[in-house]
Amino acid sequence: MHIVVCMKQVLDLEKIRIKPETHEPVLEGVPVCLGDFEKNALEQAVRIKESQDDVTVTVVSVGSQKLNKTIMEALAMGADEAVILVDPHVKGSDAMGSAIVLANMIQKIGDCDLILMGEGSTDEYSGQVPSRLAEILGLSQVTYARELEVLDNRIRAVRDLEDMLESVEVELPALVSVTQEINQPRLPPLTAILKAGKKPLHVWSLEDINASAEEVGADAAAFEELSNLAPAKPRKEIIFDEDIDSSVTQALEALEQEGVLD
Numbered sequence: 001m002h003i004v005v006c007m008k009q010v011l012d013l014e015k016i017r018i019k020p021e022t023h024e025p026v027l028e029g030v031p032v033c034l035g036d037f038e039k040n041a042l043e044q045a046v047r048i049k050e051s052q053d054d055v056t057v058t059v060v061s062v063g064s065q066k067l068n069k070t071i072m073e074a075l076a077m078g079a080d081e082a083v084i085l086v087d088p089h090v091k092g093s094d095a096m097g098s099a100i101v102l103a104n105m106i107q108k109i110g111d112c113d114l115i116l117m118g119e120g121s122t123d124e125y126s127g128q129v130p131s132r133l134a135e136i137l138g139l140s141q142v143t144y145a146r147e148l149e150v151l152d153n154r155i156r157a158v159r160d161l162e163d164m165l166e167s168v169e170v171e172l173p174a175l176v177s178v179t180q181e182i183n184q185p186r187l188p189p190l191t192a193i194l195k196a197g198k199k200p201l202h203v204w205s206l207e208d209i210n211a212s213a214e215e216v217g218a219d220a221a222a223f224e225e226l227s228n229l230a231p232a233k234p235r236k237e238i239i240f241d242e243d244i245d246s247s248v249t250q251a252l253e254a255l256e257q258e259g260v261l262d
Contacts, residue, residue, distance in 0.1 A: 001055045001150070003045045003114045005079065006102055006133070007038040009063035009070050010123045032066050034073055037118025039185040041178050045116050046078035046186075048150055056080050060105050062090050062098065068203070075196035076188035083109060083202045089213035090206070097216035099132035104209035106137065114155065115175040119144055130177035140174045146181040 012033045017026045042059060049055040059074040061067060062085045071082045085105060093101065106112055115137075120127040134141035146165075147158035159166040160179050188196075206213060238254055240247035255261045 001048075001052065001113045002111060003048065003055065003057045003116060004106055004109065004112045005038070005042045005045050005057060005059045005074075006115065006117045006129075007042065007059050007061045007071070007074055008035045008118075008121050008123075009033070009061060009067050010035045010121060013122065032063070032070055034061075034070060035118060035122040036185075037120055037122060037178075037180060039077070039118075040180050040182055041116040041118050042074055042077055042079060043183045043185040044148055044178055045114075047183065048114075048148075049078065052150065058083060058109060060084070060102060060109070062087075062101055062105075064088075064091070068201070071201065072193070072196045073188070075199045075201070076192045077186060078188075078192070079199070081200040081202070083204065085204045085206070085209065087206045087213075090216060093216050095126050095128035096132055099129050099136055100216050101206075101209070101211060102129070102133050103136040104211050105204065108204075108209050113172045114150070115139070115173075117175070117177045119177045119179050127177075130175060134175040137175070140170045142168060142170055142174065142176045145176050145178045148176060148178065148182065 009032050011027065011030045015030050018024070019026060042057075045057045049057050057079045059071065059079045059082045061071055061074075061082070063070065065086055067084050067086055071084055075082055083105060085101060090097070090101060106115065115133070117130045117133070119130070121129075130143060131141060142155070142157045142159065144160045145157040146160040149156045151169075154169055154171045155174060155176065156167065156169045157176060159168060160181060206216070236254070238250070240250050252261065
């Protein structure tokens with residue numbers, strides 16, 4: 001059984017600072033890492049590998065030159081090999097462009113029984129790439145899986161919907177996007193980190209997967225991001241009394257003045 005896990009290189013959100021004057025994020029020099037949701041997908045793949053015989057896990061990712069080091073964490077967590085695409089033209093791609101790149105990479109890799117992804121990415125969380133990728137590859141898809149079990153030539157998953165849990169079964173090959181509730185990603189030990197550098201790592205470009213910058217790059221994106229800043233609002237500077245009853249009364253009066261309460 002061959003499992004492919006799609007992972008995304010994102011900025012480390014904990015290291016981002018905000019300029020107090022303009023409220024703009026400072027992105028220069030911020031380190032990169034693998035997204036949290038993708039780690040859940042990889043952890044599930046490794047657990048399947050540990051519970052069954054003859055299972056191979058390949059991770060695929062697209063990013064900057066730093067990806068050569070970032071992907072080592074995935075190999076240390078238990079992936080058997082990694083295929084990464086490093087090309088400056090993919091910077092700024094939208095969900096469709098990302099799905100096209102991943103689809104071309106997976107098609108070049110060859111036979112694949114199961115594709116695992118996170119339900120969304122840590123940075124954008126559009127949640128569109130899994131469905132777009134499944135459509136391009138012509139695969140059945142299961143979204144928002146919080147439980148996943150492999151049964152012969154099919155999978156059984158429990159989907160986490162807004163008002164219920166839904167159990168479904170799908171024949172392989174298929175694509176599954178998982179939620180963070182599915183597991184707790186492992187922290188690789190030092191021995192696994194040292195062995196990661198000896199595992200196969202393949203580095204491709206857009207030319208290697210027969211894709212062009214005009215097709216998947218920033219120029220092909222269907223939207224343009226103008227700003228991601230929250231609108232600035234003045235502080236009310238209302239100081240409540242230490243007494244609980246009095247502070248509650250003050251809060252209600254303030255909300256009435258703002259028109260929040262009638």
